[in-house]
Amino acid sequence: MANKKLLLISYYFPPFGGAGSGRPYGLFRHLPEFGIDVDILTVKPIASRSFDYSLLNKTDESRIYRSKSFDPQRIMYLFGMRTLKDKTIGKGKTASDRFFPDSKIGWVKQAVKLGRILIENKKYDTIMSTSPSISSHLVGMKLAGEFNLKWIADFRDYWTSYKPESWYDSKSQVEKAYKLIAEITKKADAVTTVSKSIGNFLGTKDIIQNSYNTELANLWSSPKTTDRFVVGLLGTIDKLTIVEPLLKMLSKLKGTEAELFAKIKVIQVGQIHDPDFEKKLSEYNLSETIEINNFQERKTTIEMLNDSHLLYLGLNPEFEEGMLTSRVFEMIASGRPILGYTTKESELGCLIQDVKNGITFQDDTIDVGVTYLKKNIEDWQNSKLTIIPNDTYALPYSSVEMAKKVSEIIKNIL
Template identity: 25%
Template sequence: MENQKKVLIVTYYWPPAGGPGVQRWLKFAKYLPEFGWEPIIYTPENPSYPLVDETLLNEVPKHLKIIKTNIWEPYQIAEKLSKSNKKYKGGQFDVGKNQSFFSKLSIFIRGNFFIPDARKFWVKPSVKFLKKYLKENKIDVLVTTGPPHSLHLIGLGLKKDLPELKWIADFRDPWTEISYYKHLKLTQWADQKHRQLEKAVFENADITLATSYTDAKNFRKNGANAYCITNGFDKENTSTPLSATEGKLNFTLSYVGVLEQLRNPENLWKALENLCKTNSDFAKDFELKFVGRVDDKILNEIESSVLKNNIRNLGYLSHNDSVQEMQNSDLLLITNFPSESSKGIIPGKLFEYLATGKKIISFGPTNADVETILSKINAGKHFDYTETNSVKDYIFSLYEDWKNDKPITNAANISEFSRRALSEKLAGLMDNLL
């Protein structure tokens, strides 16, 4: 790696962190050396992760340099007040009538006192530490990745002190445009502060990365030099798809990941209930599988319906086991926030879904980027949250194919979304900065 250029990646999520937040830069770190870049990771020594997956430690490249410093986070205090605070670390919220007094108080405190988020206490010590590190080591490019968006303030602080530093701000999710932003119960002052900081990041970063086409477009409107590099799939983590019915007794619809109240596809549950009530074969053959963490309120509602005997809830599994459960499914479910402002969100698991070759059913706003991808490569169907009959018809048509031993896999060309191809694209952007 002697002749390679060096990129310092500031990330909160790193193995053994579980969930989708860790995958993006773990995979970039794996493949960037093939394109002339040596990654160096800067991450907290003692983070408070909402999910842990020890198996991901096996995917960290053996010779990767990792620098760690201590972080102080207020979540331990918050969790003593209310167990539901564990959700907020992962950006989940109780909404509407489900909000307790402590939920409301915690959300208010989070949005107004911890700007941009509760990891803000790592910013100043990190700027101090990394300023010294950058002066003593030749680093060609700095990357900060959020959320948590406080990590972009580390980049902002370093850029102000070292203006010649090349800085890329990577937004895995938007900041003020994310759907739950409006649920933070912000005062006018806090809202302005969030927006000022976001604007400063957009205007000072040499490149702002977005994970969707719409987000990149919105970032450019707000003053950023923005490019889209989507998330992707790693060929080494996928196996050959099974045939439609090989070794399977059930027609299985699976949701893999965290399902929260703000992305609850109630119209899907209605469609499935209707199918079970009106078709005894479907009721006998159908399996609704959850892999990950499903909000208790959602789970309770489904378990109180006619679907209660069709549910298989496996809870949180390792990443490798989750991929295997995707393979052992017939139809994969993905959900997005319903608001128009969320149409640019492309969940990272979409690409792992695509790599399985299984059909995908998606819910979110009309003309979402997910819909664009699914339509372009004919890998499934996207619905908004008002449709029920068309959802029912789509699922039943796939069920009939399954029943008649017809393949319901897709053969989409998805090579552009491989982690290696995406790393090459990122390396090209960094090369152009120098």
């Protein structure tokens, strides 16, 4: 039986280096293993915070179609800008409120135009659009309606990382956003998302979590023998994923057990969008403890963090509902214990408990976190800390498993 054909619509796709490209990339890479060939409809090169050119090869490009666009990031690229600074992004948030549903609306008409040509020539069986950006769903909805194709709308977030009421100041914009969400979920043949909380928000039970990159996961190895216990900071540091709880914990350990603290080193790899990050390091007197590497390609990131013995991830309590940041799956694949600043009841907290290789703590239970850190350091000193990358408990969270679940939904609607 011939493979089914899917047109996957995603504004964010490699070489875009942010977390938003991981899910569509995983589907692009692994859906063919389950009888579904994938073409990508995305945007031509854009200005961005980060890029990762290591994921795609020349053969891949034959299945990736990049349309013109008149959105701000594409226009900045055309004017010679390549890397966006945090200051530019901050201004962009203000500017994005002038667009609806988001600043990628200038991509929609051009993506639809190219999509029509692709559908007429390649005869796809179904369409899938994934957000953010919500504009991707406008493309999917338009093409599915015109060509009477089955359509899956995939939500990696609520609207952005925030619900509409937390994103817009204008009541009319909030109402407009909810009206569009209702239209998308009504017209789509299936609605998928990454967490139960977002599923409840959208009214869907098709929950397919994000995943770790199966190929890159093979690069994880057990840490080499070192004279320092290494805590890894993987991924973006911003107002959603925060680092200060770890700094408080380390500062407390430094004040009570200086000898043990002296054995700790922190390695940071990822974008830093907290303007006060270095100031906080100084305030907690930890500048000499942390090695800052900023954003790196994913292969390099793993190479750097292979020295780590434990990984930290913290979620801002104001925003943690429904947040299951994709980096946690890379952490699971690494085999390192996870020190999570979150509630036990949060989706992240439940996941850490499910894999049984980590602990959660909050401000009022910081001693629990300190105790867990001390135990891991002592186990490391006594050669009792066992780290097994890609252990069996990690396999359900691989990009292969994610693709398998999506393939089942595709086959069910056809």
